[in-house]
Amino acid sequence: MTKPPMLTAQQALDHLLSHAKSVSQAESVPVQAALGRVLAEDVQSLVDVPPLDNTAMDGYAVRVADTSISSSILKIAQRIPAGSVGAQLEPGTAARIFTGAPIPAGADAVVMQEDCTIPEGSTDQVQVNVAPVTGQWIRRRGEDLAAGKVALTSGTFLRPQELGVAASAGLTHLSVKRRIKVAAFFTGDELALPGEPLKPGGIYNSNRDTLLACLKSLGCDATDLGIVPDRLEATKQALRQASKDHDLIITSGGVSVGEEDHIKPAVSAEGRLDLWQIAIKPGKPLAFGAVRKSDNPADGEAWFIGLPGNPVSSFVTFLLFVRPFILKLQGREEKLPQSYLMRADFDWSKADRRNEFLRVKVNAQGGLDLFPNQSSGVLTSASWGDGLVDCPPSQPIKVGDLVKYIPFDALLK
Structure with missing residues (x-):
């Protein structure tokens, strides 16, 4: 039986976004409490800004x-x-x-x-x-804002400057989308938390802190469900617990097809699943589906995204797929992450047949340096770097080539 071709990154992202729908619930909060929230409706200025010439x-x-x-x-x-x-x-x-x-x-x-x-x-x-x-x-009077005109539009992510605009318009409260509720758990008998003794073959769970921090940076209400043993029933129980009060469940690890990878059968039993192999490196395995909130279909589902277990793979696939999915759930204006054509000050001769995302840093000469070890297990490459080079399949890079650079700053907000 011929295996279906792996999806491209764009095909996988399009599939995720075709399912995401903005939450409808909103709440009114004071302007000072609206930082990092998403505006639920257009707001009009109450005054001319400035009020006089x-x-x-x-x-x-x-x-x-x-x-x-x-x-x-x-x-x-x-x-x-x-x-x-x-x-x-x-x-x-x-x-x-x-x-x-x-x-x-x-x-x-x-x-x-x-x-x-x-x-x-x-x-x-x-x-x-x-x-x-x-x-x-x-x-001139009203040259910044005119009374009765839209000051901020629905779907705007509220940064400090937007709060200043709201205040200048005379607003005390803003209607914002409720926070997206995300549950996260991490599979692997080898995992331990920092501070615990490591057993033979064990490693500390870096994905927990990385992914929870990513969720919080996007303004999510994140719940840490901890480390789940590599057991099918334990995985199913964790999914049932996570689905009840959350919009989205994310996991890391267990999304391949080995004997100890229980995500696929667990999600299939508790809901429905598409399991993909995406033609990217790092981060080939990615699972997407939904988990029932209860046996009553009227109670709905929680979305599910399963990320790879390797720390760089988990981090990169979160940025490329989970982040835009969450932005759409939040009702934010859809914006592609900023990218720039920049000069490569490195050679990359071992081009892979998959779309690669290389960890790089901008140097003092305005070019890009490459971290020497691009392994999916070397998380220090992401800490050292300040962005990714989006390298097309089978395309080597030579010193002086212009490459597509995506700064982390554009992917973590």
């Missing part, structure tokens, strides 16, 4: 008609600090004005103080040394 510079508010020639001398008739509203500016006068202060009626330009001098011996005159143009250094 104001100055972008410290200087003097003037009438252009009074300063059409350089070295015009005007009487300083008033002083307007931020937070104050000046009087009508009379012809032949100027107003000393400070950044953010409203432009007085009658003024149509601001001359910054560096372009003005005070005549010797004078206390109430200013010499304007540069003839201004109409509108110079004036920020």
